[in-house]
Amino acid sequence: MVNKQYSATDLEAFMKIAANWQNSNHNLLEGVDIKTEMTQYMNSPSMNMYKKRERTQNWNHQEKKYLLDLCRKDMRIIENKRLDAGLTAVKNKAWKIIHQKFSNQFGTDRTCNRLKEQWRRMKACTRNEILDYNNRLARFGAEVADRKKPSPFTFEVWDFMQEAKKACKSEALDGIDYSKIPLALEEGFEYREDYKFNPEDHDMDDSRTPPQELCDVDIKEEENNETFNETFNHHHLNQSDILGSGERLSVSPNHSISRNGIHEAESPATISTSNVLDSSGAYMAGGGDMSGFQANFNMNNISATLEALNALRSGQFPSAAAAAAAAIHQHQAQAQAQVAMHHQHNNNNNNNNNEDDEDSMKPQSKRQRTSSGSMLGSEDQAPVLAPSVPASSDSQALERSGSSNGLTMPGTAVSTNANSSSSNNNNFELRMFMEMQSKEHMMRMKILEVQLQAAKHSRDLVEINKTLALQKLQLELASKRLPS
DNA sequence: CGCATGAAATGGAAGCGAAG
DNA sequence: CTTCGCTTCCATTTCATGCG
Structure with a gap:
């Protein structure tokens, strides 16, 4: 964007006034290069509100x-x-x-x-x-x-x-709570740490906007933080959910990630994003390959996830995996009961079978809906959805995801082969899972480290800006006192 | 519940710059 | 100088939220 500058004529007019003033206050401004001072001052951001506006480049x-x-x-x-x-x-x-x-x-x-x-x-x-x-x-x-x-x-x-x-x-008419909806725009998107503070984002051309309100993004700070954190959570393990520090674990019964694993209808946008989030490995390394495992791991066994991630956080990966596996075994029967409920739910809502099925594969879907009229408009969403898959048990869903890419994922085996007698196989898969967890953890730690560093730099930048502003203010104050 | 306030959306007017 | 396409800003409306 072109930064506004005063024209030569503008400056000339100002200069005349300044020269008159200098003449009448000769003793005070002796030796001061008033032209340079004036030019600098007139083109300073604080004078923006008095400037004529300047149009930006036309959109191509x-x-x-x-x-x-x-x-x-x-x-x-x-x-x-x-x-x-x-x-x-x-x-x-x-x-x-x-x-x-x-x-x-x-x-x-x-x-x-x-x-x-x-x-x-x-x-x-x-x-x-x-x-x-x-x-x-x-x-x-x-x-x-x-x-x-x-x-x-x-x-x-x-x-x-x-x-x-x-x-x-x-x-x-659908009382959708959009606040927890992941955006399709977030596909392959990473927040810039410095976004909030990036001076380029500020509208320096806004002639009527005082300097302190230069942030042209009309978005409040708290939203900024919230949205950042939210996305951060989506992209980074959803630790706040899982570690119990956030509110998401105490989601309402209507929440798409409900304790019983029953999911509400979902918009295509949400679904596509959920896919993205899944494939980006929000919980697991290996992306989409692990989706089958995710479904069971996260939805039927939130407590297992909790334990596992607590261990993961503290670096105890084997114990994390073991905890997850053990908990999953424990919850298997419970999961089956939930699946039965899921079936019943599906039968009651035939129109939304597809969405529900899709949801069951997407633990990241954060869509929260109000209880009333939640099914309105679903018929409009259906055609856009992915090809329907017959409603099935979670284990069947897992098999689907496993067979679709020709791989049997370790997590799938852990969650679905609970009754299998092949313990060796299980151990091998468990090891693979642990290794993956370990790799993922390392990656996440690195990402966190980089983000922390970036945040520190941003904070330093703000501090420096503050100091500069303060110094400038002091100088101005001093120069004002001078005439008196 | 009613009122005040704030935020966002929107229509339209004013201003800018290039082309004729 | 006029016209036209475009950008920017203002005034108004609509809605949510907070408070007494």
Whole structure:
């Protein structure tokens, strides 16, 4: 973004005033290069509010297309008209990701608010163009109307708008709690630690915005932290859940990760993200290969997960695995009972079999729904979902996941072959599992270390900025006292 | 429950810059 | 200078939330 500077004429006018003032206060400003001082002062951020605004670079087609593609990923969130706290937070989070992705692609010239504005403009222009076109089409026919036919991109945006409208309408009466929804935008996305503090994100061009409010991302600090932590949790073991420090373990019965493993319907966006999260190995190394194990490990045996991760955290991997395995064995019967309940639930909600099945494979799905009307709009979601898989027991689901990639995963064996007499096989698989756990732990530790380092640097940067600001303030105060 | 406040969405006006 | 396309900002509306 072009930083605003005063023109030569502006400065000349200011200089005249300053020169007059200097003449009348000669004794005070003797020897001061007032022109340099003035130029610096006038172009300082604190004077932004008095400057004329300067337009940014026009948006090119690639930028618009990219923005559309990003918005498309989470259209149900971005285009949702609801204003409740949960959805607003998720929406802000989505915009932050969009902004970061956009910045990665095209540089940091566009601020988050500019992105939002552009998105609004794109929609408004599209609406106008299409309505105008339709009008002409109806009045003068295709030949005349086509003389000023909207671009294919306009039609693309229009299609998106219609699609989004439909999608949101289908969920409008659905009391979905969006606050825990993972975003499709998070696919392969890593938060930048410095995002919050990155000066590039601040809208230095906002002529009416005082310096202290320069953060143009209209997102409150706490949301910032929350969203970061949330994503951090999604990407990093969900330790807060599992270690009991967070609130997620005490989720309501409606929560998608309920204790009995029964899951609610889920939107395509959520599902796709869940897949991503699974494949990114939120709990397990090995990504999608371990999904079968995850399902049983996490949903039917939260306590086992707890124990395992407690051990994992303290570096006792063998004991972690053993704890998990033991707990899983213990809970096997209980799991079967839950599966039976699951069956019953599925029978009661035939329309949502697919979603439930998908959910059962996705321990990361954090969707929380209100109890009333939760099934509304599900028919709209169904066609977008992955091909349906017959409702089955969790163990069958595990087999599915195992056979689909031609591998029998250790975790699967641990959880499904509880009654197997092949203890050697179990031991071997357990060892493999431990090794994987160990590797994963090492990786996570490294990631945490890097993030900690980055956070420290960010904090240092803030401290330095604070100190500088303080010094500047003191200088200003001193110079003000000088005339008196 | 009603009111105050804040945040986000939105329509439209004003301003900017390039092209003719 | 005018026009046009685009960006930016303001005023208004809508909704959520907090408080008495």
